[in-house]
Amino acid sequence: MTTNTIDLLKSVANITSKQNKPAIKTALLDELENLLTFDVITLLKVESNSTKEHRHQMELVAIRYNESAITDCLETDFSSDPQVLNCVTDKHYQVGACDKYNQLTLPLLVKNQVYGVLVIYLAKLDKTLIKTIEQLTNITANLLGTIHESEIDTLTGLLNRKTLEHNLSDFFSDLKPREPHLCPSEDVHNWLVILDIDNFKLINDKYGHTYGDEVLLLFSDIMKHNFRHSDMLFRYGGEEFIVVISFVTESQVIDILERFRLAVVSYLFPQVGRVTMSAGASRINPSLHPNTVIEQADKALYFCKENGRNQVALHHQLAVKKLIEAVDIDSDIELF
Ligand SMILES: Nc1nc2c(ncn2[C@@H]2O[C@H](COP(=O)(O)OP(=O)(O)OP(=O)(O)O)[C@@H](O)[C@H]2O)c(=O)[nH]1
Incomplete structure (x- = not known):
């Protein structure tokens, strides 16, 4: 990764300049695309099913991939992917492998609840890169949480x-x-x-x-x-x-x-x-x-x-x- 502080701050500024949830999610993917040499990035929405314990529904929100990335990882069923499931349960990023790639799976945490999951497949991964992506994801999740709060009726929790x-x-x-x-x-x-x-x-x-x-x-x-x-x-x-x-x-x-x-x-x-x-x-x-x-x-x-x-x-x-x-x-x- 060739990331310097100014590039990172520019990314933060771009993400936080957005005012609605879809635009913020798009900006996160744009910035990751600028900062990383990735192969596939997938953003999933996680819905916890309260009636069935530990069951989570995953909805694909967005996917970006490198044209040359012909990989079986694209076929992954995320609702049963062990890394994704561990990420949702542990509320912490997971590092593993898929095909020939490193698989980095990070939670988007809002009020300690996993609201989404980011799955990134990339050839090279090190600790600094993981921490950088984690913090960018945290900033995005905080912003999504603040916007979500403003959309909700405080008494009932329904949309306002x-x-x-x-x-x-x-x-x-x-x-x-x-x-x-x-x-x-x-x-x-x-x-x-x-x-x-x-x-x-x-x-x-x-x-x-x-x-x-x-x-x-x-x-x-x-x-x-x-x-x-x-x-x-x-x-x-x-x-x-x-x-x-x-x-x-x-x-x-x-x-x-x-x-x-x-x-x-x-x-x-x-x-x-x-x-x-x-x-x-x-x-x-x-x-x-x-x-x-x-x-x-x-x-x-x-x-x-x-x-x-x-x-x-x-x-x-x-x-x-x-x-x-x-x-x-x-x-x-x-x-x-
Ligand atoms: N407790 C509570 N009351 C509220 C709230 N918002 C509005 N109200 C009250 O809800 C009542 C609604 O009364 P109306 O519009 O006359 O309707 P209604 O008595 O349900 O009569 P119908 O709709 O014709 O059956 C009013 O007295 C409002 O003050 C709230 O957040 N909490």
Whole structure:
């Protein structure tokens, strides 16, 4: 490695100049590419499966490789690679070998949790190089942690409204099928759902804000347990939540929301007892402005509230039945 202090500081400056998570990850790979003579660099996202102990899902975030690096390492299944698994368990870098290369595997640690793993295959490796890459990775992880913190609602741990608003159009265009073989079709859609706890003001008034907050927290736990990992969960404000459910049919989305409604109704909240919620859903049509989609869901939710609460409604079904006036489609706004 021919790295001097100025090059390293330039790398740090470049990584820390980025303001969103994808750009920071790209900058880390760019800087490693500048600093190292590497053959393959792979960045993985690690999702720990809390229901199955010591099971981790690995998602490939990015890969860079040298054109001449024809290696079996490219075929590695990282979810079962011993070095990757040791790295996640020990929360410490691992040095080993793959094919003819050194394999350096480093954790991206945020609050002592492994958020990602960097796997680098390179011909030459020494202690100084390992320590340099480790510190660059630590700086990147610290920055990712700070950004992550700003995207999260502090009470519930769900994504916050600011994150929803900043990324709404990207979320809409980036939604991918839950199952790779599923493609958007006439029957399968993405859905935006607003969930709202019924009569929450009464809960606050009767039991106080601390119990009110506990209901919000437990409600978000029920959300985390009932919706799929691929569904995006947000706290939209007060007692309002948003879920983006991808690639399901109309009858499936109704089943999913009914199942959730029943999970809430059957939950015994400490002190407060039974709580109900209402849900308004709208089909995500990428040609619509995201705010129009939210407005449609809100209108369906309002219908539920006006008609007894503790129920689920879809905007377009209500509009077709002429139970509500359809929210205008504003196709003039070009966001996509
Ligand atoms: N405890 C607690 N209360 C909150 C929080 N954010 C908003 N609220 C309260 O949530 C209540 C929401 O009341 P409303 O908008 O009238 O809705 P609601 O009583 O749930 O009635 P419906 O939605 O019509 O069923 C208000 O009293 C807010 O003060 C919070 O973070 N914690």
